[in-house]
Amino acid sequence: MSLMSHAVQHYRKLPAPTTRSIRTERDLPVPMRDGTRLLADRWAPRRGPEGLPTALVRTPYEHRGLHDRTIARPLAERGFQVISVAMRAGAGGAADPLRKEYEDGLDVIAWIIAQPWFGGSLVPAGPNHLGGAQWAVAADAPPQVKAMVPAAASMAADVLPDFSVPASLVGGWYDAFLPGQVRDFAALQAAGRHPRLTIGPWAHDDTARAAVAETLDFALPLALGRIPAERAAVRLYVMGEEAWRDFDSWPPQGYKEKRVLLGADGSLSVKHREGTVGFRYDPDDPTPTLGGHGIDRAGKADNIWLEARPDVLTFTTDVLTRDFEVVGHVNAAIRFRSTRPTANVFVRLCDVDPLGRSWNVCDGLTRVTEATEAQTVPVDLWPTAYRFATGHRIRVQVSSGDVPDRHGRGADLDAADQEVHCGGDHPSTITLPIRPAA
Template sequence: MNLGSHLTQCLLSLPPPLTRDLVVEHDLRVPMRDGTVLLADRWRPRSGGDGLPTVLLRIPYGRAGMAVVPMVRPLAERGFQVLIQSTRGTFGSGGVFDPMRHEREDGLDTLDWVIAQPWFGEAMVLYGMSYLGFVQWAVADQLPPQVKAMIPAVSESALSLEFLRADGFSLETPFGWGVMVAGQERRWAVPRQLLGARRVRRAMSELPLNQADFAALGHRSDYIQDVLAHDAGTPRWAELDHRHRVADIAVPVSSVGGWYDIFLPGQLRDHQALVAAGRQARITVGPWSHTSRGVGVTAAGEALGFGLALARGERPPERAPVRLFVMGEETWRDFPSWPPPDCAPRRFHLHPDGVLSTDTAGESAPDRYRYDPADPTPAVGGVRLALGVRGGRVDNSGLEARPDVLTYTTAVLETDVEVIGEVSAEIWFRSDLPHADVFVRLCDVDAKGRSTNVCDGLVGLTGADRTSRATVRLWPTAHRFRLGHRIRVQVSSGAFPRYNRNPGTGEPRATATTLRAGNQEVFHDAEHPSAILLPVCPATQKSDLAGRGLEHGLDISGLDN
């Protein structure tokens, strides 16, 4: 009995395979246009593998091991042959690994090579998560006709640009990933990474930050130095931005994302670009962070349902273009588009004494707190991508007890309030320093008082010592606030180390050595109406909520403002 096959079947909730008897051809040599040779492994059924539809995975993390086999085996057992290739400079492939920079040319050369092989049939599917999704976007506007579908998961066409924003640098993701790939080919790499996770977290507190890679690795990392020195808008990253290719993708695309995934905003943007261009596209978003098991389960299902059908010249099973897990309701729902039609933004205003209300605020003094980057407001759950760190939905009570976190909460809801779509906040803010961050988090407070994070976002301000409106783009979401619950908004000035701590000095993030604490003010009066904008869906708009006697301004008539 093939124990690995049975375990993978159980792990991914799959039906029994067509065969468990597979053959793996190792170290196939794939030549690139510059003479570099990349290595690949071909998985196929022992009998009848030639001519089957081919799944192509291009991966920088190796072609074997516990993380790879569950991606490859179920596909090769259920109707595909699979080619998994190590990207340039990784695990025996020639050249130097310069993350994301060679994936277009190498990907196009690999496609040409696969199609020319005697074992190739007539159809190919591109598949994979994260970096394995990015390599699909990099070639997607120039696919040969033999490619019948793309299935990118927790990925997007401009993979690094969200966490390299000048006004919101997400330190944890690129730093942790840079440390991981720097040591991934050492002996006992995974145990080393697990044991070194605490050291990596300590390293992110180094000053100056351009010494952090040495503290974590004992040597320099060119990739980490790059991300510290160059913001998303600089020419250094221009060739990694494939957004302009999305509208020209001719093959059907089924993407899988998570509400707590770092790449979700870009993934939804890519889906909208495909739809706007008239392409065949669908998307599934679940209650997951980047490495959640549900991502792999759902992506495998899409490969075997959507991808295999198209590769065989068949129609995939019908379903809506958008399938979302609605948190709070804890159920899957189908929608015709993203964002769903008729879910309109409604303003929930910040008030004195920690009140959140649909009424506009009157005259009031600002709320104040002190942000000290030497003791930064921590990241708790949410959008995280780091070893040993829990992302997603968590209890926020400890975070909300800190003096550097303000909270604003509605009265108890007397009916459900459903929020699905893009979320933003407008916070009127002032600091006694010219440089400061504004972090906003939306939470659901249950009947027992437990506060759970729904979505959040951060923006960095220059000229923060002048009263101004900070516009914060939170992560998109689908959440139902249940009757008896309350809606809460947190306002603070950081979420470290997900976002780099703002030193308050304006020094470049790579070389800053001085930390200055800032005294922050949040305004909520008639001239400075701080608010969060929630896309409230029709079932919970005026027709259903009016006249329910909601107190503290939550009479739904306030939602018309």
């Protein structure tokens, strides 16, 4: 096993390889129905049984280099043969690129099934757009497709009625694509399917790592005609507790929605503390991204310097006298007005530890139009699972920027004075799915 292969095993927390000797066939032509030929690479053990399950990786990215080392080779070393296909750039200029992606996916699968080395079972694999490529063919997948592990991708609504492939969805609490993952899981459960869901304390890249491991844990046994190791339908990493927990559904049962009020005095409580607080948003010095759910700068970070900016409002509870868990969907309703017709409302939930450090838990942004009129702005924050410990405090940030990660549609070229109204008949609130920790 090469040094790179060993490093990938360690970083991705993969089981030991079953072989270290892999052969690669390059640039196999794969015909499409419109006459286009895509190029594929095949990875397989040099020695060993014929007819291993096939993992199909369709990617719009460079299908060699990094993808070879982090997806194709790790799977080929652990029980799969792997076909890595470069998808056509821009869907070949097609007027309907999603349709072309769907057709190409089915054509690639048909080509694989017709090959003499195909052993009868196929698993679409890979995160990000690769996960989207899995969903593109899911509804019409032939019976040779035994399982799929989509990560960082969302299912189209028209897939659900005809979807029957066993699926294990993988997401990260700080991954940009998490809302789609949990929405897909809930839809599949509601439709009577039996998917499973794993969400870890990961940003985007670590979610991709976890998807490869789950392909081995969940999809490979099914491709071999076996049953994966038994576990609950939902496995969540509860941050703050720093432990994995199992649940039967998403969102988990047993958590009650609690509406908490933002107070004009900076408090966060069940009491009405009426008044208006404000800040000035300046596009020449925009409120910057710090941690969160982006692709490149995501994750957990100490927000204390961000909260010291004059364009960030904070609302904080008293010190907690017991542990509380927040698990599920978090929503805010901010009574807002701006001197500009369009504006962003950014809301972030934080955990303030006894040292005063403010750690971001989840956040969301809503673009507001007709913002010069006072209105209650709904903001959907990312789902989360977090334990707020005794001695900590819960904090909510309100601002108008998350630049450059999320800036709404269009650019705000002029400074604006923003107002947040608290208390009274139209309070600003955050709703938490919460319960005291056991």
